Amino acid sequence: ALQILAGKLVPNLGQYNSPPDWPDVIKRYKGSEIQRYLTQVKSGRHLVAIKPQHVEQYPRICKGTVQDTLAQAGASPDSAIAADLDLLALADRVVDQLSGGELQRLAVAVTCLRAADVYMFDEPSSYLDVKQRVKAVRSIRKVLDANSARSVIAIDHDLATLDYLSDFICFLYGEPAAYGVVSQPYSVAQGINLFLDGYVPSENFRFRNEPLDFEVGAKAQGPTSAVQFKYPPLSLSLGNSFTLSIAEGEVRQSEVVVLLGENGMGKTTFGKLLTGQLEVPEVTLPKQKVSLKPQSIILKDGSPVAAMKVKEVIDQKVDAVLRADTHWQEEVLKPLGIGDLFPREMAHLSGGELQRVALALVFGKLTDVYMIDEPSAHLDCEQRVIACQVIKAFIRRHQKAAFIIEHDVMMSTYLADRVIVYAGTPGVQSQASGPQPLLQGMNQFLESIDVTFRKDGDTGRPRINHLGSVKDREQKAAGNYFFMEVRGPY
Secondary structure: OHHHHOOOOOOOOOOOOOOOOHHHHHHHOOOOHHHHHHHHHHHOOOOEEEEOOOHHHHHHHOOOEHHHHHHHOOOOOOOHHHHHOOOHHHOOOEHHHOOHHHHHHHHHHHHHHOOOOEEEEEOOOOOOOHHHHHHHHHHHHHHHHHOOOOEEEEEOOOHHHHHHHOOEEOOEEEEOOOEEEEOOOEEHHHHHHHHHHOEEOOOOEEOOOOOOOOOOOEEOOOOOOOEEEEEOOEEEEEOOOEEEEEOOEEEEOOEEEEEEOOOOOOHHHHHHHHHOOOOOOOOOOOOOOEEEEOOOOOOOOOOOOOOOEHHHHHHHHOOHHHHOOHHHHHHHHHHHOOHHHOOOEHHHOOHHHHHHHHHHHHOOOOOOEEEEEOOOOOOOHHHHHHHHHHHHHHHHHOOOEEEEEOOOHHHHHHHOOEEEEEEEEOOOEEEEOOOEEHHHHHHHHHHHHOOOEEEOOOOOOEEEOOOOOHHHHHHHHHOOOEOOOEEOOO
């Protein structure tokens, strides 16, 4: 859809054998708003700036340093947008040496700096932590503040980010890889809630059998099950630039603990300690079987797994006792849609498809503890909720324990029984708390990044308050950075 609106892709209007050209398309929509828009885009009277979806390909386009790239877009070395997106410290870094989050912030900055009438942002939240997502949204909103005649179109799977960014919402429904329908514009709250409900009232059409329910709420009591894993206080230094201190803690059977913190605070490092990939001198962690889903799912060239079909990978890597278990097939394989991927080669899977296979594989081992790093990456909104349901159902039915690293606030609050909060300076020093109640931990984390969330009255989903709004000021004054209803223990 973005490619069509940007004038880069000609819609075929269903004429597969003899596709029309732009004059035919514009004529087809004579008298409508879309005709006026496309005419202006194709004539050059409407300039379009696009932030691409795959920022990892940005180094192919942008050569030189971050400062060079910003200068080419018309920014001074100390420009406000570079400061807003924390790019000043990266000014002398070569673009092809940037991480995914740094590339995303650079791509957002460059797009905002361009002189255009329409700005398009394809998944601006990818690779960013919560604080960076809020900063990216505020930078995008400034594009409109500078010139009210401009328009912004954004695509994202983080509903909290879209909620904070948007004035209106259009949601898409249909059948993946077959057809898609774009809804009419709705107000932000109504549009997101209708999408979650799976029902279009104006069309009297239900496109999803079951609503997407987040069940967000703080437990009245902590979990009372047996301790699954206990770890002592840990301290380590990585090189000469980063120190991490971890308070002692424990995780119980059937419990999910979510790690909250900015990028560069050592959350993935904790996972490496847990799985034995890193060791702390003079400290021995209790021996536990740990199943890990890594943060990055990349199939290296020449990897034997890349040439295998999905079914072959599942048969080879999943424990035989689970493969034969119909409950496992119903609670993991079926909801993740792995059966549809069986005939496909791993090398030909998209990022979202690889993520779903990785989740199936991590739960294909009966271990004591599960470490899952960013399960939302590359998944759409519906798949994120399904992934949450799969994680919670598996952990509880098998009475296991899980640590989750996640930046999507909705997923975090849906999954978490308790949270570990990371505080400090990214890339310099960090302190990780012990596991603490969800409401207490979310309040501590959100206060550290100066963001407040309220609860949607219809769905219970978390919604970001605009900085300085009445609700934002009221919650900060009361010390309630995160509002939730209390529910009983599971």
